[in-house]
Amino acid sequence: MWIFSLLWPFGTFIASIRNYKYRNFVIASLGIAIMYALCMQVTATDTFNADITRNLRNAADSQYKTWGYIFLEKDFLTSIIGKLACYVSDDLRFLGVIFEILNTWMFLKCIQIIENKINSYGLSMSPLWITVLVLAFSFWEINSLRFALATTFYVWCALEYFMNGNNHFKYYSILSPFIHFGYFIVVPSLLIYDWLKDRTKLVWIIFAVSFFLTTPAVSLYINNLSQEYMSESVAKNVDGYASERGLEGMAERYAEGARTGNLNRAISRSMVDIRNYTVMACVGLLSLLCYRSKNKNEEMVRIMNYLLLFYSFSNVANSNSQGVRFYATAALLAVCFFIVFIAKSQMVNVLSIAQKRLCIIGCIIVSIATLMNLYIGRDAANLGSVMFNNIIFRAISIII
Structure with a gap:
């Protein structure tokens, strides 16, 4: 498998999904991650200046x-x-490889947790499930380097906590803001979960109220708090996004992107919004159906409560334009849990037909959003080279 991954990483990766075995999938995933990093454009030009260049x-x-x-x-x-x-x-390309490997390693830990959970039901990971998870994680995409690493790390902590019952990871998640500072807004959702996990009605109230906290006034309030109680470097960073000047600057930046962007950009942006709010709706409806079910599944009710808490804090984060990214994290978490629910329902009757359909819809929407982004080619890489090149030749060409 190592040899095949070196000769043709993309083909080996597809084969490892089709004939899934965790060990082979690990090797193939690392191969495609390295190939992706080697094909990233890390030099800024007049027409291309991706976030990955600045981050590296x-x-x-x-x-x-x-x-x-x-x-x-x-x-x-x-x-x-x-x-x-x-x-x-x-x-920079070497650093890109290092960060790709790190993100891929955390992604593989998440896959292992989900696989072990599915195996505990007497089932094996299917090619369809692993494909959906690959598309949901998009582990190769580290353009927003710090946020990508923080997201994978946070999801890993959440899965360890919920699926393996490892309480230590609930507190390890506090490290997420030290990877990307923005995570300080959503980390509390996991920390207060134990107090609210069985208080579904209170969680619904928090979720409903959070929609009224997406206004710029909340962003300005957060900025004032940071100016008063946080260090100068932190306050300066928050000010760049959450102050009145920062909000106006980000609004103009996105307005400029809308004016100069092509149809692909508009479609891609629309698909992101569809993913964000469709999966949120699926989680909300699942929570309602689980709570009202005659054979209430306590595990599902609690996990839906956690997802609604995460969405609540994401709504607060969305008072700033950059906060919308946390909806993507929430969708990723939802897909991980949806797949486990679907797998369990094959052995035990834990999902009604309506609940199963909502889980499937969420998985499909997230997968389509990723495929569309790949097709439009927003990623900072030459996708043709990723698919048809190999690590050895690519590395030699870069050295030469």
Whole structure:
């Protein structure tokens, strides 16, 4: 499998899904992740300046910072990794490979947790389920480097907590904001879950109220709190997004993108919104159906309560334009749980027909959104090279 993955990573990856075995899937996933990193465009041009270029440059610049200065940064974990990697090389593409491998490793831990849970029901992971999970995670996409790493890490912690009953990971999730500072808004959803897991009506009230907290006024209030109680570096970063000036700047930035973007951009943006709000609706309806079911499944009710709590904090985060990204995390978490519910329902009657359809709809919408993004080609990589190239030739061509 190692040899095949080196010769043709993409083909090996597809084969590992079709004939799924965890060990082979691990090798193939690492192969395609490295191939993707080698094909990323890491040099900014007049027509291309993706976030990944800036993120990798910041990681490379960590080599010039003292350890004391790094630990004073608001989200220092990527700087730590960057500084350690730079002891070997500060080449941006090399750093991209390191971060791709790290994100893929956490993704594989998530897959292993889900597979073990499905195996506990006497079933095996099907090619369809693994395909949906691959598309939901999009583990190769690290354009928004810090947010991508923080998302995979947070999901890993949540799955360890809910599916393996490992309580320590609930507290490990607190490290997420140190990867991407924005996660400080949604981390509380997992920390307060134990108190609210059986208080469904209260969770519904919190969820309903959260829609009234998506206004710019909330963003300005968060900014005022950061200015008063947080460090200067943190307050400055929050101000760039949550202040009146920051909100106006982000609004103009997106307006400019809408004016200059083509039809593909408009379709892609619309599909993101469809994914966000359709999956949210599926979670809300599932929560209602689970709560009113005669044979109430306590596990499902509690997990739906957690997802609604996460959506509630995501709504608050959405008072700032960048907060909408947490809806994607919520959709990813939902798909992970949906697949486990669907698998369990094949052995035990835990889903009604309506509940199963809602789970399936959520999985389909998330998968379509990812496929559309791949087709439109918003990722900072040459997808043709990813599919038809190999690691050895690509690495040699870069060195030469």
